[in-house]
Amino acid sequence: MNIQQRLLTFVTRSNWVLLASVSLLGFVATSPSFARGLIFGGLIVTINFHLLARTLKNALRPSRLASPNVVLVKYYIRFIISGVIIFFLIRQQVVNPIGLFLGLSVVVVSITLATMVELKKLIFKEAV
Amino acid sequence: MEALQFFIACVTAAGFGIAIAAFGCGLGQGMGLKAAVEGIARNPESSGKVTVTMLIGLAMIESLCIYALVVSLILIYAHPQAAAIAGLLG
Numbered sequence: 001m002n003i004q005q006r007l008l009t010f011v012t013r014s015n016w017v018l019l020a021s022v023s024l025l026g027f028v029a030t031s032p033s034f035a036r037g038l039i040f041g042g043l044i045v046t047i048n049f050h051l052l053a054r055t056l057k058n059a060l061r062p063s064r065l066a067s068p069n070v071v072l073v074k075y076y077i078r079f080i081i082s083g084v085i086i087f088f089l090i091r092q093q094v095v096n097p098i099g100l101f102l103g104l105s106v107v108v109v110s111i112t113l114a115t116m117v118e119l120k121k122l123i124f125k126e127a128v
Numbered sequence: 129m130e131a132l133q134f135f136i137a138c139v140t141a142a143g144f145g146i147a148i149a150a151f152g153c154g155l156g157q158g159m160g161l162k163a164a165v166e167g168i169a170r171n172p173e174s175s176g177k178v179t180v181t182m183l184i185g186l187a188m189i190e191s192l193c194i195y196a197l198v199v200s201l202i203l204i205y206a207h208p209q210a211a212a213i214a215g216l217l218g
Contacts, residue, residue: 004176004181005176007180045194052190056179082194090198090201090202091205093206101199104191107187107191
């Protein structure tokens with residue numbers, strides 16, 4: 001498996017693992033509103049990431065290229081839906097804003113973790 | 129009156145914040161996408177590798193824009209110290 005594929009697999013899996021652990025931790029250690037923020041934030045970015053992956057894979061496969069308009073429409077629909085959900089969550093005070101902010105960081109943390117794991121592998125390989 | 133000015137400042141900051149974030153993220157995503165598409169056009173076999181690398185980059189950039197959106201919405205609808213500041217300003 002090449003480094004790109006490894007990174008994607010790691011990020012895809014760790015997104016769900018991080019979401020589950022952060023949700024559990026939120027329910028155990030913080031207020032319900034904060035925990036709801038973590039769960040909703042994590043779910044929004046994780047589902048967004050999967051949909052983005054599917055759209056890009058369909059769009060950039062040379063054997064069956066998708067129409068640019070379809071890609072654009074899908075992208076905007078996804079982004080608008082995310083925006084509207086976040087708007088209602090904050091407007092109706094369903095979630096704690098700081099919890100939501102932390103929940104939205106799940107994908108960023110996954111990518112950072114994946115990079116650190118690859119970097120560690122690279123350094124140890126260099127040392128050997 | 130000063131409380132109203134505080135509210136106007138919050139709304140202006142939210143507007144500018146999301147505008148600047150959208151501008152930067154749009155530029156970043158556009159540049160990444162341009163380079164990826166050019167790479168795939170030159171070497172169609174590299175499509176898989178380029179797509180995966182770009183996907184991770186785009187997810188990272190997109191989350192920055194979502195952060196800015198959240199901060200802007202917090203400034204308008206859920207400012208944690210809004211009540212206290214409004215009370216101080218009268």
